[in-house]
Amino acid sequence: MKHPYEQAPPYTKWRHAVAAPATEAVDPGIGFPFRLSRRDRVATAGSCFAQHVGRALRGRGFSHYVTETAHPFVANVAGPFAYEQFSARYGNVYTSRQMLQLVQRALGLFEPADRAWTGPDGHWYDPFRPTVQPGGFLSVEELETDRRRHLACVRTLLDGLDYLVFTLGLTEAWMSATDGAAYPLCPGVAAGAFDPAQHLFVNLEVDEIVADVEAFLALITAINPSARLILTVSPVALAATAENRHVLASNTYSKAVLRVAAEMLARRNPGTIGYFPSYEIITGIHSRGGYVLDDLRSVSEAGVAQVMASFARNATRADEPDPADAPAPHDPVALRQAALFKDLSGLTAAECDEAMLGA
Structure with a gap:
């Protein structure tokens, strides 16, 4: 009787799938659902x-679903103000x-007690988006008007998306002792003031x-039953x-926890959650x-290109024609995969607020 490993495919064996191939040929995205x-x-x-992910999808004709965009009058400064970095601001x-x-707030199910922080410039900052408005807001009223628009855009996003790509980044977090509201940054780093009695x-x-x-x-699925979740770990x-x-x-600890959590979620929710x-x-x-x-932490352009090439092979429909430059018929899949994310200029310029913690 043959044992299970004898007939297992090559991608299940380290020597064939990791050690022997060229670096760019190693592709663990096989089997993405x-x-x-x-x-x-x-x-x-x-x-x-x-x-x-959003930039690469947008660059090659896929629909990066964005519901919160800058007014045309300020489109030239949209980037520094965090428009279209993600699907909402x-x-x-x-x-x-x-x-x-964030989902609870967009659906009107949670309203944090912490409403606004002041910065060293005397302006006002959103505790849950402290870096999206360089220079802050001139008044609390302006901040809250922008916040209402933002949460309405998030609600529209939840209603209309087909897939949500969510990258798990950290296990460490700071929260309010009052109501458990989770901050993206430790208070006092970008705005506000740290209080050990209030910030846990x-x-x-x-x-x-x-x-x-x-x-x-x-x-999300209660209002959008067809929504699917794609998890990645940063x-x-x-x-x-x-x-x-x-x-x-x-x-090492944080990434291990995030990876195990992602695996558990994908296994417990087949057909709804996939891990890439x-x-x-x-x-x-x-x-x-x-x-x-x-710096041994930022991803290189070559790394981004490799991730996007694997995503093209394993997570997109290879039989769908590319409207930008259709491949030659003699090798349609290979040419399309090579072309799908070829324009990588600027892709590695991702804005990471967390880098402020190491300054």
Whole structure:
């Protein structure tokens, strides 16, 4: 009788799938459960790495679903003001708790007690989007008007998306002692003032992340039953840790927790949640460090290109014609995959608020 490993496909064996192939031929995206078409409305949220997905999809004719755009009069400064970094102007959503509360706020189910922070310039900043408005707002009224518009745009997003790509970035977070509201940054880093009696540090565990994600997905599918979730884990290392230990140990712990949580979610919710292995593509030993920059945390252009090439092969419909430059008939799949994300200029310029923690 043959044992199970004898007839297993080559991609299940380290020697064939990791050690022997050229770096660019290693592709752990095999078996991804969803195939996106250009008609699908794909929303993005999460840590800074999720920005790469939106830009690449948009650059090659896929629908990066954006519901919050800048007024034409200020379109020339839309980038610094966090428009179209993601599908709405929420900035980096680093943790599962942030994402859950964002969905709850958009649906009118949660209103944090913390309404506005002041900065060193005397202007007003949104505690849950402290960096999206450079220079802050001139008044609390202006801030709250913008916030109402923002949450309405998020609600529109939840109603209309087909897929949500959510990049799990961090387990470490700061929360309000009053109501558990999760901040994207520690108070006092970008705005506000840190108060150890009011601002609590938490390091989310696997079961908490799983519960958060399943809770926000249930809220979305209650109003949009066909919505699907694509999870990724950010390969960008922690800029700093609030734990009293070496940042390398904290980074390893956080990424392991996020990866296990993503696996559990995908296994428990087949057909609704899929995990795409961008983390493995960037950080796997097969890359020999070639997909990170000299700071050893930022992803290189080559790394972004490799992730997007795998996404094209494994998560998009290869039989759908490319409207930009249709491939030659003799090798349509290979040519389309090569062309799909060829324009990578500027893709590695993702805005990461978390880098401020390591300054």
